[in-house]
Amino acid sequence: MSLLTLSSLKKSFMAPDGGRKMIVDVPEFSLAAGQQLALRGESGSGKTTFLHLIAGILAADSGSIRLDEQDMAVLAEPARDRLRARTIGYIFQTFNLLQGYSCLENVLLGMAFGAGADRARATALLERVGLGQRLHHLPRQLSTGQQQRVAVARALAGRPQLVLADEPTGNLDHRNGREALALIRETCREAGAALLLVSHDPEVLAAFEDVRDFAQLNRAASEVAP
């Protein structure tokens, strides 16, 4: 039984010339519960848009995105927000931590809109990623590697079934990148969450058993790629 099943997913944007430009055109794609899959994708290939569609941050033009017995592609925005809060954790290349909030508060906000804020769980998660001593630090007081670890804890805070990671090591140096990747994979496994990661970094991709080429998945990719 698949956790995530896409079919005929399409998304286009308004092009500067006034026409519409197809960005994502994925005939089918699926991910099993607990599966860890890496997508190889160059920047500009529409991979971020693809993840935004799965997360319901963007509305699809057509097609279906079945997740947790609901179809993200047809839901209205508030229902997509709810479904995202309940089932998806998101890790960004630029971390996207809330700068005015402590590490603990960032993690608490990761669960606030879905499972509900749980201080003990947030603390445990930060301890798990090695930041038990930094609960009340602000993001700017941490190194980039530490910031991405907070983001990992936040992504897992809402007990997601699926974690989406968009170039999670792109802003980290070599060593921190390797550590962050290992941490993401371990914690997803521990939490029983599936992981869908997109990257263009061969070393990151080499760490995965399952790697697929986004350009082959996305029929629109050839038109978009530079």
Added chain:
Amino acid sequence: MTLPLIIRRSLRQHLLSTVVTALSIALAGGLLMTVWVVKTQSQALFAQTNSGFDAVLGARGSPLQLVLNSIFHLEASPGNVAAEDLQYIARHPLIKAAIPIAVGDNFKGWRIVGTVPELFTKIEYAPGKKYALAGGRLFEGTAKEAVVGSFAAQALGWKLGDTFHPFHGLTYVPNGDQHPDVFTVTGILAPTNTPVDRVIWIPLAGIQSMSGHDPKHATEVSAVLLQLRTPTAGVLLDQMYNKQGNRLTLAWPIGSIIAGLFNKISWFDEVLTLVAWLVALVAAGSVLSSIYNSMSARQRDIAILRALGARRRLVFGAVVAEAATIGVLGSLAGGAVYALLLTGIAAVIRAQTGVVLEPFAWQPVFAWAPAALIGLCALGGLVPAFKAYRVPVAETLAPTS
């Protein structure tokens, strides 16, 4: 807990503009409450201030001047009342009490008023309230003795047994004529919170026979304070003195004469109230613009919250609630502004008139002014809130790719 956390953090992140806008709200709230309380309370208190009398009989002239002179001890006397007129009204069957007063002297600006001891023994200055002495005794008959109002005594630092030479005239001229007569303080009145507190009271004969005063007028008085037996007596006396007579004026009823004065100067309150509301509007506008100006900085935070599953209406509500919170903080500080302003104003009004405002007695304005300000702030918050509502999440989070 999520919404309060978001509001708190956002206020903290923009601490300077939070403080500045809250202070402008505080100023607006303080001004609104001050203007309103001074207006309503002074109007009510002044209209109630009659020292226990229903009417004043005086020389032909303005009833308002009569009341201000004889009840509030502020204006000059329009003229005198002859001894026969005093005799006549004192024995009139419609009159319950007639207390003559005579003015014309001061001590360093504190008015000296001649009267009869019955003012302090027979008259209730307010329903159920009789004059009391804080110390000493009343003056006697024609002796050169004085009973001093509490505020005047305090201001002059007078004790029982102190003596003074009256100055001639109602206003104090430092090198002006000083009567050789020496008066002794025999009593100090307990506070009444009325204009009586600002007066130095001496026997009627004291003023009339003061050396240097024209002996021809020695039997005359400045005004007669009247208590009527029935409310309808006023109508009859009004007919007799004001409509048919042409020598004397009956100021009656005292309350509506003072209310008339306030009506005449009501434009002044309206201007002040308008200014207070304009300040409130400007303050609400500053809440709007300060949040609005920080929206581009907040855009990323809003997009992140949305990505974490926050709905549009939550980020919308968070901005409105943040604006309202600034209103709440400002209103609280506005209470302090009000307390400061009104304490000062009440002291000035007391010093000038003897009427005592109660700054901390409950007024409806304490509820509606903060509510209106918080509402205005929330209204101002709507504009940036719409901007928050429309933050494009995907573009803000990942501007490239």
